[in-house]
Amino acid sequence: GESVGLHLPTLSVQEGDNSIINCAYSNSASDYFIWYKQESGKGPQFIIDIRSNMDKRQGQRVTVLLNKTVKHLSLQIAATQPGDSAVYFCAEAIRTSYDKVIFGPGTSLSVIP
């Protein structure tokens, strides 16, 4: 079946640098995308979302970019901090009778102090 995938399973960045986490999705019918952060032993935490009618959305220190042409999603974290170290998942919402969220494989972000 169709799924959301990631290009980079691990990413190490220096504290203070910007981080970019990429994600490829394959379901052209998806119209809602979410980025989650998961710390060890905890549930996913919502970071930011974007609808398919947008190509960019900004939050606090985070920006999500959506390129529907190539089915690519990215999460940019500005001035990365040690507390940003976690696994990041992109996810797509399958807009059928239930709002199912399908998760990608995840990227582990490690911030080097």
Add this chain to the structure above:
Amino acid sequence: GAVVSQHPSRVICKSGTSVKIECRSLDFQATTMFWYRQFPKQSLMLMATSNEGSKATYEQGVEKDKFLINHASLTLSTLTVTSAHPEDSSFYICSASPWTSGRGQETQYFGPGTRLLVL
């Protein structure tokens, strides 16, 4: 607001026993709840979707007789792992959505997860 809790947070059981995991929405009514399973260093895999008062919809490959889901109220869903075996050891996470599909907020709120270890 929008807090989802799970109980227990960790459970160890013997092979062949059944384990019940509770998922509660503490400050909102959840018409739809979702159950996920996550193995170490892997992603979350959706197991089933449940709407309050109706039968759960299971994803392909998930045994409905083994993973019993009950969503009897707007704030509580339970997942029972029946006749648990070591391969069922995993991190089980629930999420809750305040509205049914197509009528409102898309954001799901996730619980903290339950770590199940079957010996």
